[in-house]
Amino acid sequence: MAAPITVHRPSPTGGRRVTARGQILGLAYSDRDLTELLRRAGLENAEQLVDGDSALIEWRGGRAHKYEAA
Template sequence: MDRAPIVVHRPLGTGGRRVTAGAQVLGLAHSDRDLVEFLRQAGIDETTAEDMVAGDSQLIEWRGGDAHRYAA
């Protein structure tokens, strides 16, 4: 995966948050566990992905809502 920042977009009305890396859509996350899985699938090892999510990494930008909240 390139080092494009990961963007976790605002919660949707139906719940969940779209996750993108640059122009690539990684998926729709309903939990931090989903976010870790998307990062893993994008090429980041699981331990690093878990640390990034838990540690509020500078590489993850949370838009339009509180970090780690996935409900609308």
């Protein structure tokens, strides 16, 4: 089963689209943005998920925690 949270490849202008179970949460330009998107989606432990390289987060098309355009 795929991770419920997906951080997609960096866009050409920077930032990464974030989805949770197929719903778009927004665009993250940093781990801080990602944490906020997850918090707004109702995840109380969002900071620990992002900081801890959780298996619940799948990073696609680029290195984890990197948001700059390729």
